[in-house]
Amino acid sequence: MKAGSSVELVKVSKQFSDSIAVDQIDLLIPSLSYCCLLGPSGCGKTTTLRMIAGHERVTAGDVLLGNENVTALPPAQRGTAMMFQSYALFPHLSVIDNVAFALKMRGVEKQVRYEKARKLLTLVDMEKYELRLPAQLSGGQQQRVALARALITEPKVLLLDEPLSALDPFLRIRMRAELKRLQRELGITFIHVTHGQDEAMALADKIVVMNGGKIAQAGTAREIFNTPQSEFVAKFIGGHNVLGHGKQKFAVRFDRIKIKPIKSRTSLPAITAQVADIEYQGNLFHVNLRSAMGEELALHLSEADFDQTPLAVGTTVTAIWDPASAHALG
Numbered sequence: 239m240k241a242g243s244s245v246e247l248v249k250v251s252k253q254f255s256d257s258i259a260v261d262q263i264d265l266l267i268p269s270l271s272y273c274c275l276l277g278p279s280g281c282g283k284t285t286t287l288r289m290i291a292g293h294e295r296v297t298a299g300d301v302l303l304g305n306e307n308v309t310a311l312p313p314a315q316r317g318t319a320m321m322f323q324s325y326a327l328f329p330h331l332s333v334i335d336n337v338a339f340a341l342k343m344r345g346v347e348k349q350v351r352y353e354k355a356r357k358l359l360t361l362v363d364m365e366k367y368e369l370r371l372p373a374q375l376s377g378g379q380q381q382r383v384a385l386a387r388a389l390i391t392e393p394k395v396l397l398l399d400e401p402l403s404a405l406d407p408f409l410r411i412r413m414r415a416e417l418k419r420l421q422r423e424l425g426i427t428f429i430h431v432t433h434g435q436d437e438a439m440a441l442a443d444k445i446v447v448m449n450g451g452k453i454a455q456a457g458t459a460r461e462i463f464n465t466p467q468s469e470f471v472a473k474f475i476g477g478h479n480v481l482g483h484g485k486q487k488f489a490v491r492f493d494r495i496k497i498k499p500i501k502s503r504t505s506l507p508a509i510t511a512q513v514a515d516i517e518y519q520g521n522l523f524h525v526n527l528r529s530a531m532g533e534e535l536a537l538h539l540s541e542a543d544f545d546q547t548p549l550a551v552g553t554t555v556t557a558i559w560d561p562a563s564a565h566a567l568g
Contacts, residue, residue, distance in 0.1 A: 242269045242395065242426035243303045243317060244266065244267060244303070244304055245301075245302070245395055245427065246267070247286070247289075247300075248264060248302065249299040249300070250289060250296055251263075252285050252294060252295075252297050253297045259282050260286055260289070260451045261452050262298070262299065263286070265453060265456065267444065271427055271444055272418065272421050272442050273427070273443065274430045274431075274437070274438035275446050275448060276438040276446065276448070276474075277449055277454075278433060281448040281450065283431045284431050286448070287320075289301060291313055291397050303317055303318070317395065318393050320388065320396075320398075321388040321397065327383060332368065332369050332370065333359065333369065333375070333383050336372070337358060337386045337390055338354070338390065339387065341390060354390060356368065358389055361420070363382065364386065367379060377404055378413065381401060381405065381413065385420070393426060395429060397429050398417075402434075414437060417441060435475050439463065442459060443458065444457070444458065445457065445462050447462060447474065449470050463475055465565055469567050472489040472565075477492050477493075478490065478491055478492070479535040481533070481564075488564045488567055489564070489565045490535075492536050492537050495538075497537065497547060497549075497556065497558070498558060500555060502556055506561070508558045509527075509529050509535065509556070510530070510555075511527035511529040511535065511554070511555065513526070513553045514534075514551065516550075516551065521541075524536060525538075
């Protein structure tokens with residue numbers, strides 16, 4: 239495989255008639271990194287991916303791969319490959335012919351393209367299925383074939399549009415590990431669109447949170463989770479309470495909230511609230527609280543802590559936190 243390339247977007251915008259899908263974003267994705275574009279539906283993440291691929295024309299700005307400006311180049315000349323959400327396999331072609339298709343279009347002789355296709359099928363553990371049709375494969379197997387097909391042109395950057403969304407939860411977690419392994423072994427840059435926070439945090443060296451066509455925050459998974467820069471990021475990434483009023487808002491992680499009986503004295507910041515809901519999640523209890531003023535907050539309790547402080551819906555408690563664990567929001 240070729241060495242991965244950096245990707246840089248410079249004041250990139252995309253406008254559809256009277257709506258702006260992507261609004262003057264600047265972004266640098268380092269070479270050999272695994273980057274996830276994360277955000278809700280309609281935030282501009284898939285449009286951004288398609289502009290990098292060349293499947294969507296840039297309204298304004300520049301797309302650079304390495305030192306080359308590829309803004310005006312067609313997809314086949316960019317050094318990128320795209321794996322689509324639907325996998326888009328040809329139903330009438332065998333697995334090996336699906337993988338080798340791009341090389342056939344380039345006039346590569348059958349023996350050479352089959353040899354290369356078999357190497358990639360071995361890489362994704364699908365060599366035993368080379369003669370099957372896509373309809374004879376499971377969703378996870380089809381995904382592996384689509385991945386091998388995207389890699390056969392030796393791209394410098396692999397673009398993945400929600401590649402795990404069609405898989406069941408167990409297989410999704412397994413394939414996360416496979417994607418990360420392949421990215422390391424191949425030594426190329428991966429850019430992966432997802433709306434799954436857990437997926438992004440498990441995979442990415444760099445997470446780019448998008449909202450309303452703009453970049454809300456970019457950084458490592460730990461930076462995004464521990465120091466959200468806005469109320470939107472704190473709420474979207476999950477695991478945080480957003481407290482305070484007006485411009486004085488701050489985030490406190492669920493696992494940093496503690497509870498005490500209602501009559502307990504404390505010098506720490508505190509909110510008196512009733513238990514609104516309790517959800518057992520296997521390794522912890524997720525507890526939702528609601529104050530008389532309508533404030534809502536949540537906390538996580540270990541099984542041991544829950545057993546020491548039995549709770550029921552309707553119980554009134556005092557929620558407390560250390561001021562050092564509160565992160566001011568811009």
